Amino acid sequence: MAEKARSDVSSVFNKVYSSLEEEYGDLDWWPADTPYEVMLGAILTQNTNWKNVEKAIENLKLNGCITPGAINSIQSDELAEYIRPSGYFNIKAKRIKNFNRWYIENGEYNKLISIETDKLRKMLLGVNGVGYETADDILLYAFERPVFVIDSYYRRIFSRIGIIDNQTGYEALRHYAQRHIEQDVSLYNQYHALLVEHCKSTCKVKPNCLGCILRNNGICFFSEHDS
Ligand code: SF4
16 A cells, blocks of 8 residues: 555544534444443444344343343344345354354353453454454444454545555455554544545535535545546
């Protein structure tokens, strides 16, 4: 990844944040009642959009399956039925059961919260079905650790702005973001939420650049013809 001067890159990240916050305000993420619900949502959101995850979580709630004990007791095929709206439901049911086994074996939230971030991240990445993005969603939004989540929306916006190469691997992009954006839980929480919101409303696969605050504020000069 071509590195621009550190202060230039930090300044772009800061301007993007302040522009998007001006546009969308405080988004109050992650939409969940408990840290455990965040964890389930982080697995359910793999390869789908949030609307589908909401339907799956609603089914789990309606059927009293939003606790580690309940997920432990339920059969995989029944769980798969409840989470069907999230897509890949058989695979995700297995992943949730795997994750839940690990979660219970390791003492659940009260024990895991005391583990330092790098070690906890390694432990999460060792769970079958938990990749980088899922682990970092859980670390940031359930355990409140200053870990920047890299997702397709981050890649889309910052490659269009021109400060990252979309082909760069996850870990290099995460370190790059954490080097240039102050490591702070509430900042990372809100930053990720703002990027998601902007991609859903404006910087879509086919972007609406004319109405975009990042263009109006002189931060992004991407042209649709570049895509
Ligand atoms: S100007 Fe266009 S490409 Fe750039 S962030 Fe805005 S919508 Fe996305």
